[in-house]
Every structure is written in structure tokens, then in C-alpha cells.
Amino acid sequence: MIEIKVKAGHAHKQRDDAVVLPLLDNRKLTQSGTALQQETGKTLPSFLKKHDCTGEFGKSRTLYDVAGTFTQRVLLLGAGEEKKLTLHKLRILAATVARKLDSGGARDISLFLSELHVRNASLFDKVQAITEGVLLGLYRFDKYQQNKDKTNRRLRSVTIMVTSRRDLKQAESAVTRAQAIALGTNFARDLANEPGNVCTPEYLGRQAAALSHPQLHVTVMDKHEIQTAGLNALLAVNQGSAKEPRFIVLEYQGGTEGDAAVALVGKGLTFDAGGISIKPGHLMEEMKFDMCGSAAVLGIFKAATEMDLSINLLGVIPSTENLLGASAYKPGDIIRGYKKDISIEIQNTDAEGRIILSDALAYAAERNPAEIIDFATLTGACVIALGAQASGLMGTDEKLKKRLKESGDETYDRVWELPMYEEYQEQIKSDIADIRNIGGREAGTITAACFLSRFVGDIPWAHLDIAGTAWNMKGTDLSAKGATGAGVRLVLNYLINKVNRPK
Ligand code: BES
Ligand code: ZN
Numbered sequence: 279m280i281e282i283k284v285k286a287g288h289a290h291k292q293r294d295d296a297v298v299l300p301l302l303d304n305r306k307l308t309q310s311g312t313a314l315q316q317e318t319g320k321t322l323p324s325f326l327k328k329h330d331c332t333g334e335f336g337k338s339r340t341l342y343d344v345a346g347t348f349t350q351r352v353l354l355l356g357a358g359e360e361k362k363l364t365l366h367k368l369r370i371l372a373a374t375v376a377r378k379l380d381s382g383g384a385r386d387i388s389l390f391l392s393e394l395h396v397r398n399a400s401l402f403d404k405v406q407a408i409t410e411g412v413l414l415g416l417y418r419f420d421k422y423q424q425n426k427d428k429t430n431r432r433l434r435s436v437t438i439m440v441t442s443r444r445d446l447k448q449a450e451s452a453v454t455r456a457q458a459i460a461l462g463t464n465f466a467r468d469l470a471n472e473p474g475n476v477c478t479p480e481y482l483g484r485q486a487a488a489l490s491h492p493q494l495h496v497t498v499m500d501k502h503e504i505q506t507a508g509l510n511a512l513l514a515v516n517q518g519s520a521k522e523p524r525f526i527v528l529e530y531q532g533g534t535e536g537d538a539a540v541a542l543v544g545k546g547l548t549f550d551a552g553g554i555s556i557k558p559g560h561l562m563e564e565m566k567f568d569m570c571g572s573a574a575v576l577g578i579f580k581a582a583t584e585m586d587l588s589i590n591l592l593g594v595i596p597s598t599e600n601l602l603g604a605s606a607y608k609p610g611d612i613i614r615g616y617k618k619d620i621s622i623e624i625q626n627t628d629a630e631g632r633i634i635l636s637d638a639l640a641y642a643a644e645r646n647p648a649e650i651i652d653f654a655t656l657t658g659a660c661v662i663a664l665g666a667q668a669s670g671l672m673g674t675d676e677k678l679k680k681r682l683k684e685s686g687d688e689t690y691d692r693v694w695e696l697p698m699y700e701e702y703q704e705q706i707k708s709d710i711a712d713i714r715n716i717g718g719r720e721a722g723t724i725t726a727a728c729f730l731s732r733f734v735g736d737i738p739w740a741h742l743d744i745a746g747t748a749w750n751m752k753g754t755d756l757s758a759k760g761a762t763g764a765g766v767r768l769v770l771n772y773l774i775n776k777v778n779r780p781k
């Protein structure tokens with residue numbers, strides 16, 4: 279990963295390839311820009327007027343060889359109206375400028391963005407946001423393209439400038455925090471962007487087992503062990519695939535011994551063709567992303583271990599493909615999973631996520647965690663309801679849901695709640711078994727959650743449907759085309775807040 283440094287100093291003295299100064303609306307410079315202007319003979323104001331640099335958000339202008347400076351170029355980055363700035367806008371500014379200078383051939387750059395005033399934000403928050411923006415914004419998945427852009431990629435270090443030496447310590451710890459968060463998010467993106475022929479259940483198991491920390495224990499069950507454990511719902515979905523399933527259990531004891539863990543459960547469908555209820559061909563290739571829930575869980579473990587987060591975590595990942603082999607499970611089949619007292623009628627083999635999650639949730643609940651949060655690309659209906667801007671949030675615990683919503687607003691990894699009224703449970707009643715795996719056309723995201731709710735017992739539970747947010751084929755401000763890492767920053771920030779909250 280690219281190096282991030284913090285430093286206190288003046289803009290005109292920096293020797294980096296580029297110095298980035300914010301420009302507010304109406305051509306107002308901030309502190310460091312004003313200082314640079316005084317040092318360099320006031321060339322900036324006339325330049326700004328002549329060249330119509332208004333400071334509009336996201337627009338930038340590069341000045342080369344400004345007299346009195348030691349840098350090749352001064353980049354004036356439009357930050358818009360200071361009153362309207364948010365931490366997320368800061369992330370976007372950092373991501374935009376890092377991408378621009380990276381492809382422009384700069385190696386070392388310094389950013390004077392932390393002096394921007396953001397309402398209710400500390401210096402720590404701002405430096406964290408800037409670092410996240412840089413590291414998330416620069417992410418690319420180009421390992422399968424030999425020559426793509428590689429020659430243009432030069433960025434080696436980014437120095438985040440602060441106004442006073444007294445701020446260095448706080449800024450450094452913000453960078454460390456953000457680096458761990460970005461590491462986890464980009465790890466999740468890497469896993470999910472791998473194609474289905476590489477990222478198989480076995481591959482996910484190996485990636486999980488490769489996570490290393492003295493307090494982390496990872497168990498990867500193979501098909502035989504899954505059979506012995508009685509994880510029969512996972513096995514049912516796996517019947518149509520030639521590849522073995524995996525059931526991954528991660529235990530991280532970063533907190534007090536004996537404290538109940540937070541359980542994180544993630545759907546790990548490495549390719550979802552729909553099974554016998556086969557999907558249409560259009561965009562079916564995107565179903566390699568059907569393991570983004572498991573990628574989010576692994577990304578969170580990666581970051582939590584990286585920052586030695588003081589909390590106990592339990593991770594549970596059921597993983598298989600959903601294909602159409604000769605022994606594939608069929609519509610009409612009735613199965614009993616790990617929770618044997620509930621019989622499930624399969625009416626559509628494409629509603630497989632809830633099937634494998636039923637085993638994982640029941641398994642997690644049996645271990646009495648403090649709460650369960652699951653991540654799943656569960657329903658196309660959620661894409662229709664919320665699009666790419668928010669993950670669907672459902673669950674049984676008001677406090678947990680409220681805190682996830684708050685975390686979503688803080689991280690901009692946003693969630694929106696859908697109701698789980700008792701009446702919706704009617705829709706998954708079966709004529710021949712206890713429940714069926716589809717609930718009809720109406721409220722598809724909610725009835726999927728109703729199905730899951732049958733397997734969590736009375737453990738406080740929240741469900742995140744990330745079907746619309748987990749990947750984005752247009753790309754977003756912070757994410758290249760492909761997997762976004764949705765859910766990672768959301769839940770990491772939730773966990774960090776939980777650790778820091780007085781008991
Ligand atoms: N993995 C899909 C959900 C999905 C679809 C996510 C499109 C992202 C984009 C899931 O396994 C599925 O196929 N769900 C069905 C359920 C239906 C048969 C009740 C769906 O949403 O169509
Ligand atoms: Zn499906």
C-alpha cells in the first residue's frame with residue numbers, strides 16, 4: 279500500500295511533486311494558501327481571476343513552477359462552500375485528487391486539506407477521512423490486465439499536512455486507524471473482484487485461514503466435516519456444484535475473556551447461477567459477486583486484527599456455488615438444515631442465500647453471541663427498492679439497528695430500514711412444510727429477512743441486504759468499477775464506537 283505521512287509545515291517550502299491547496303467558493307484560499315500567496319508575491323489572486331477558478335467543489339487547476347515554491351506544481355482543489363463541507367466530501371476530495379495526481383505521474387504529494395473546517399468534526403476525523411479517501415480512491419483491480427495504466431501509476435507517498443506540530447500525534451493515530459479500515463475494505467474488494475473460477479469456496483477458506491493474529495483462530499470445515507456437523511442446508515445448495523463447500527468459522531479474542539462476542543455472518547455464494555430455477559443470462563456474470571457478504575466479514579476481521587480492536591468477534595461464513603448439476607436440489611424438495619426442527623420447502627432454488635444463511639445463523643446463535651449482524655447480497659428486490667445508495671437494514675433489535683444507522687451516516691456506507699411486521703411472516707408459510715423459501719412477489723427483501731429471522735433464536739440480530747451496494751459497475755466517488763466493500767466501514771465503525779462507548 280502507498281505510504282501516508284503526516285507533517286506540519288508551510289506550503290511554499292514543500293519539495294514534493296505536487297502541493298494540493300483547497301480553494302473555497304468565491305476564490306477564497308484557506309490558511310496555507312493565503313500564506314503561500316504572501317510568500318510568493320501574490321500571483322495567485324490575479325491568476326484565479328484570469329482563469330476563472332471559482333472553487334467549485336471537485337474542480338481543480340494546476341499551476342506549474344510557481345515562483346518562490348519548491349514544488350513542480352501547486353494544485354488548487356475546489357472545495358465549494360466551507361459551510362457545506364462534510365467528512366464524506368473530504369473523502370471525495372482526497373480520492374479525486376489522489377487519482378488525478380497518480381495518473382498524472384506525481385510520486386510524492388502533500389495535501390493541505392485538514393485545515394478545512396468541517397462542522398462537528400475533529401482533526402482526527404478529518405485526517406481519517408482524508409486517508410480513507412486516498413486509499414479507497416486509488417484502489418484498482420487490474421491484475422488480469424498486463425499493460426493497463428501500470429506505466430502511469432507512480433504515486434508513492436501522500437503527506438497529510440497539519441497546521442501545528444501539536445497536532446501530529448492525533449493525526450498519526452488517525453492515519454493508522456484509516457489505514458487498517460482501508461486495508462480491510464480493499465481486501466474485501468479484492469476477494470469479491472476475483473472471478474468465480476478463482477474465488478471458489480476453497481479459495482475463500484484459504485484466504486480466511488491466511489489471516490493471522492495471536493488472538494485469532496480460524497477453522498475451515500471441508501465437505502466431510504460439514505456433513506458431520508449436520509449443516510444440511512448448505513449441503514443441499516451445494517448438491518448442484520462439482521466444487522466442495524466450505525464452512526468457515528473465525529474466532530477473534532481481542533476483548534475481555536468471557537465477554538460475549540459480536541457475531542458476523544456473511545453469505546459466501548462464489549457463483550449464483552440460480553440452480554434449477556436458473557437465472558436469465560443477461561448480467562449473470564455479476565453473480566460472482568454473490569459472496570460479497572463473506573468478503574465483508576473477512577474484510578472486517580482483517581481490519582480488526584490489524585488494529586488490535588479490543589472486542590471479541592465470531593465470524594461464520596457458509597460458502598458454495600449454486601449450479602445445476604445432475605444432483606442439484608430441486609423446487610419441491612423439503613430439507614432440514616442445522617436447525618432440525620424447522621422443515622423448509624424449496625420453491626425456488628435461486629433463493630439459496632437464505633438457505634445457506636439459515637445454517638450459519640443457527641450455528642452462530644447456538645454459541646450465544648451478544649448480537650448477530652449478517653451481510654448478504656440477498657435479494658434483487660432490494661436493488662429495486664434502494665438502488666446503490668443504501669443497504670437494506672432489518673432485524674429484531676432496535677438499539678442495534680439505531681447504532682448501525684448512525685454508523686451508516688458517519689461512514690457514508692449507508693443503510694435504510696425496512697419494516698419486519700409480524701404479518702409478513704404469513705408470506706413464507708408452506709402448505710407442506712413449516713416454511714418455504716420464497717414469499718411471493720411482494721416485499722421480497724422483507725420476506726427474505728423473515729425467513730432468516732426463524733434461525734436466530736432470541737439473540738439480538740440485524741440483517742444487511744447489500745445486493746444493491748456491494749458492487750457498482752459504473753464506479754463511485756470512492757470506488758472503482760466492481761466490488762465496493764460495502765458493509766466493511768459501516769460495521770467496523772460500529773464496532774469501534776461500541777468499544778469506545780462507556781459501559
Ligand atoms: N443473489 C441473488 C440476489 C441478487 C440478485 C443480488 C441481483 C444482486 C443482484 C439471490 O440469490 C436471488 O437470486 N434471489 C432471488 C430470490 C427470489 C427467487 C425470491 C431474487 O432476488 O430474484
Ligand atoms: Zn439466487
Ligand code: ZN
Nearest residue numbers: 547550568631
Ligand atoms: Zn444469491
